[in-house]
Structures are given as structure tokens and as C-alpha cells.
Amino acid sequence: MTAARRNGQVRIGGGSAVVFTEDGYLLTNAHVVAGADGGRAAFADGTRMEIDVVGADPLSDLAVIRGRMAVPPPAVLGDAETLRVGQLVIAVGTPLGLTGSVTAGVVSGLGRSLPTSVGRTRRVIEDVIQTDAALNPGSSGGALADAHGRIVGINTAVAGIGLGLAVPINATTRRIISALLADGRVRRAYLGLVSTPVPLSEPEVLRTGQRRALRVVEVIAGSPADDAGLRPGDLVLRAGGRPVSRAGDLQQLLFADVIGAPFPLAALRSGVVLDLVAVPQEMTEPG
Known part of the structure; x- marks a missing residue:
């Protein structure tokens, strides 16, 4: 597969893709189609056609494209x-x-x-x-x-x-794919904190019922996390009502459905569990 810039003339590179729906949608990397709105695809059975870029999400490096003609049978997405x-x-x-x-x-x-x-x-x-x-x-x-x-x-x-x-x-990438199919982009929520996974001490395990949590390393001033009262050193136990313990747990929750809505957080500070509420903003790229 090759992708072209928006003027349809300059070739900017190539890569691979996989058909995943019967009506012609293909999945590829965002960096393969970066800066392009279309291109050409050649399939293993000899089929060749023009393709259009439906949407791309550079932050997950996934993109959805669509063929302009009938495509070969789709592959089955697994888990x-x-x-x-x-x-x-x-x-x-x-x-x-x-x-x-x-x-x-x-x-x-x-x-x-x-x-x-x-x-x-x-x-x-x-x-x-x-x-x-x-x-x-x-x-x-x-x-x-x-x-x-x-x-x-x-x-x-x-x-x-x-x-x-x-x-x-x-489950997370399926949400991303669905958003690209529906809107051509992925809307993400922003909390404004940096965290890292850490094991809890035995007293903390007894207090919380969890063995791991996310230690807050940094809180951005004026961010939803800051407004909610989170501080560096806090141990985030739950977010949106779900336990969080891995680096990606928060990212998996911060999609469009929580933007502007109350987002409960539970954090351990000095042995005390605090119930906080943040209101995530939509993540935007500064101009």
C-alpha cells in the first residue's frame, strides 16, 4: 500500500494493512498514512484499487482506511x-x-x-x-x-x-477503531497527572485490599487533577469506579464519554483513603 499527500501527487511512503470488515475497511498504522488522505493498495490476490483514509490516531498508531472497490474477504479480529x-x-x-x-x-x-x-x-x-x-x-x-x-x-x-x-x-484498541469508523478521530479526556505503578506495603494492602496502585509523580497546575485535590505522592487506587494498578489503566478510561463528567478518584494519602472527584477536559494539542 502507498499513501499520497492531499494534492494526490506526492508519494510519501508505503506499508501494509489488513481487511477487517466485509464492506472494505482496512486497519493499518497511523504513521503509514500520516499526512495523506488517500493512496493505492495492492492485495495478495492481485486486486488493486484506490483507498481513502477514514481516520488516524497517532497516539495509538492506528488508522482506518477504506477501499473504493470490493476487497478480499476480511480477517477475524482476535484478542x-x-x-x-x-x-x-x-x-x-x-x-x-x-x-x-x-x-x-x-x-x-x-x-x-x-x-x-x-x-x-x-x-x-x-x-x-x-x-x-x-x-x-x-x-x-x-x-x-x-x-x-x-x-x-x-x-x-x-x-x-x-x-x-x-x-x-x-478492548482499548477496539474502542479506538470504533471511534475512527464513526468520527475519523479519537476524542480523549485529560486529567493532567503523571503517575507510575508501584507495589503497596502490607499495611497499605490491608487498608485498601489492593496490592498495587499508581503513585502520582506530577500534577499539572490548573488541571482537572489539580482541581480535584490530587498531590504528588498520592497513591491512586481507583478511577471511574475501577481499580487502577498498571501504567495504562488510566489511559483506558479516558475517552470521550468521561469528558466534562464527574470522574471519581480514590487515593491513599498518609494512610487515609480520600474520595475525590475530577472533571476531565478534552485533550487538545496546543497550537
Whole structure:
């Protein structure tokens, strides 16, 4: 697949994609179609057609495109939450322009983090899949499938020899895909805090019933977190009524449905559990 700039003339690169609906929608990486509104796609069965960019989300490195003609049968989206280290996976894509290439490997690691950025907005893609299936330039946007042929990830980066990374197909990325299909973009909520996962001490475990929490490292002045009363050093136990203990737990909750709505937080401070309420704002990129 190749993508073109908005004038339809300048080619800006290529990559891979995977059909995931019968009516012609394909999933790829945002960086594959960055700055483009369309391009051309060639399929393994010889089909060629123009494609349009439906929407892209650089902060998850996912994008949805659509073919202008009938596309080959779609793949089935699986669930990366079922993966285990050592499990067989298959990478399909167009490495170095070789259409329809297939490589096999294993899941080398789970729960990896991949930093991303758009302008001054920094974010981390959580639960990235690490694999030793051979990936090369052009593999980006291609499918990472399990032994049953279900798509469990979208290949996104080559981090080194024998070290490839894929964005997982899970509940969070399904929400992102749905938003791209509906609106062409993903609206995210902003709290204004930086946190890191930490284990709790035995007295804290007895007090809270949790073994891990998110320690607040920084609170942005004037942010919803600041207005709610969170302070550096607080241990966030629950957000939106759900326990949080991993780096991505908060990110998974901060979508459009909580923007401007009361968002309950429970935090442990000096041995006391505080019930706080924040009102998340919509995340915007400064001009």
C-alpha cells in the first residue's frame, strides 16, 4: 500500500494493512498514512484499487482506511489478552515491497510500552506485543496473527534484529477503531497527572485490599487533577469506579464519554483513603 499527500501527487511512503470488515475497511498504522488522505493498495490476490483514509490516531498508531472497490474477504479480529509468552504468531505484510510475505515467530514478551508523541502531546501505547517474527520496513500496518489466523496485533515497529513490536487488538484498541469508523478521530479526556505503578506495603494492602496502585509523580497546575485535590505522592487506587494498578489503566478510561463528567478518584494519602472527584477536559494539542 502507498499513501499520497492531499494534492494526490506526492508519494510519501508505503506499508501494509489488513481487511477487517466485509464492506472494505482496512486497519493499518497511523504513521503509514500520516499526512495523506488517500493512496493505492495492492492485495495478495492481485486486486488493486484506490483507498481513502477514514481516520488516524497517532497516539495509538492506528488508522482506518477504506477501499473504493470490493476487497478480499476480511480477517477475524482476535484478542491479544489471550496471548502467552512463547505462543506461535505469524506476521503478514509487505516487507521491502514484497507483497503478501509471511514470517513466523513467537511472542517474546507482553505488556511492553511504546512511547508515542504528536507535537507536544506525549503518550505511551501500553501492552505492546513483542515478537521475534521477522519484520522489516514495509511491514508496518500488517497483521500479527495467532495460530488460528485471528488478528491479535498490528505490526508497528522494528526495534532491533529479532525484535518487532505490534499494537495489540484488545478492548482499548477496539474502542479506538470504533471511534475512527464513526468520527475519523479519537476524542480523549485529560486529567493532567503523571503517575507510575508501584507495589503497596502490607499495611497499605490491608487498608485498601489492593496490592498495587499508581503513585502520582506530577500534577499539572490548573488541571482537572489539580482541581480535584490530587498531590504528588498520592497513591491512586481507583478511577471511574475501577481499580487502577498498571501504567495504562488510566489511559483506558479516558475517552470521550468521561469528558466534562464527574470522574471519581480514590487515593491513599498518609494512610487515609480520600474520595475525590475530577472533571476531565478534552485533550487538545496546543497550537
